[in-house]
Amino acid sequence: MKENNFDNKASISQNDQLRIVEALLFASSDPLDKKTLSEKLPKNSNIDEIINRLEGIYQNRGLELKKVGNKFMFKTAEDLSFIMQREAKAQKKLSKAAIETLSIIAYHQPVTRAEIEDIRGVNVSPGTIDTLLQMNWIKIKGRRKVLGNPIVYGTTDEFLVHFDLENIKDLPDMKELKSMGLLDNNLPPDLYPENIINDNNIEEIDAINSIEVDGEI
Numbered sequence: 666m667k668e669n670n671f672d673n674k675a676s677i678s679q680n681d682q683l684r685i686v687e688a689l690l691f692a693s694s695d696p697l698d699k700k701t702l703s704e705k706l707p708k709n710s711n712i713d714e715i716i717n718r719l720e721g722i723y724q725n726r727g728l729e730l731k732k733v734g735n736k737f738m739f740k741t742a743e744d745l746s747f748i749m750q751r752e753a754k755a756q757k758k759l760s761k762a763a764i765e766t767l768s769i770i771a772y773h774q775p776v777t778r779a780e781i782e783d784i785r786g787v788n789v790s791p792g793t794i795d796t797l798l799q800m801n802w803i804k805i806k807g808r809r810k811v812l813g814n815p816i817v818y819g820t821t822d823e824f825l826v827h828f829d830l831e832n833i834k835d836l837p838d839m840k841e842l843k844s845m846g847l848l849d850n851n852l853p854p855d856l857y858p859e860n861i862i863n864d865n866n867i868e869e870i871d872a873i874n875s876i877e878v879d880g881e882i
Contacts, residue, residue, distance in 0.1 A: 682706050686715050696736030696822050733825045734832060743829070763793050767802060771824070771836060775806045775817035794818070802827065 677685070686702050699712045706712070716737060720730045723739070731740045759767070766789055769781050781789050797803040801823040808814040820833060830836065 677707055682710050683715050683718055686712070687719060690719075690730070690737060690739050693738070696733040696738040696826065698736045702737075731826075731829075732831050733822050736822060738826065740826070759796070760793070762790065763796055766793050767797055770797075770803050770818050771820050771833065774819035774833075775809075776819075777809055777815040777817050779815060 685705055689702055689705060690697060699716075702715075703710060703712045706715075716730070723729050725742075727742055728739045729742050731738055765785055766781055769784050770776055773780065773784070778789050778794065794803075798805075801821055803818050803824070804821045806817050806819040809817050825831070825833065
């Protein structure tokens with residue numbers, strides 16, 4: 666058995682620091698932030714330098730290091746993604762209502778169900794929200810500090826990963842979405858917001874308890 670040389674963090678070489686970060690990213694099914702990665706390294710480690718080295722190593726390889734929000738993960742190289750099968754949950758065909766609801770949440774987040782309904786002009790089925798939550802493309806972000814304290818929704822890292830976005834600001838505009846056939850040309854103009862809803866009046870909550878209390882899904 667190979668001797669473990671990592672018991673003393675201070676003695677870990679720069680090459681082994683890179684190997685540790687590489688292993689953590691490979692082993693994780695979710696993107697990891699710099700703080701999480703740094704916790705496994707000596708205090709004087711330069712996580713930015715390590716990430717830059719990994720990005721260079723994996724250039725033009727089958728895998729590439731991708732930035733998702735403020736986190737990182739390994740992902741199939743973009744030019745090879747066509748040969749890889751998506752997970753079953755990602756293959757689930759979304760209804761027109763679900764696509765519209767997801768789009769509104771992505772562009773207006775954080776947003777309540779009532780705000781979604783106001784934009785779409787029709788009621789949102791509890792099953793639609795439930796589907797998007799189960800796919801882990803949206804999450805409960807808290808409650809708006811207004812009468813009734815309604816739940817607000819936003820997108821997840823999984824949403825960014827699936828649509829190959831580094832940041833939510835990289836979302837295409839309305840014209841691009843329609844040209845790709847992802848949105849109906851008859852959708853209301855408010856779907857793509859000029860003024861994003863402010864999240865300063867959002868109170869973070871326990872997502873699990875909020876589902877039980879709210880009774881929405």
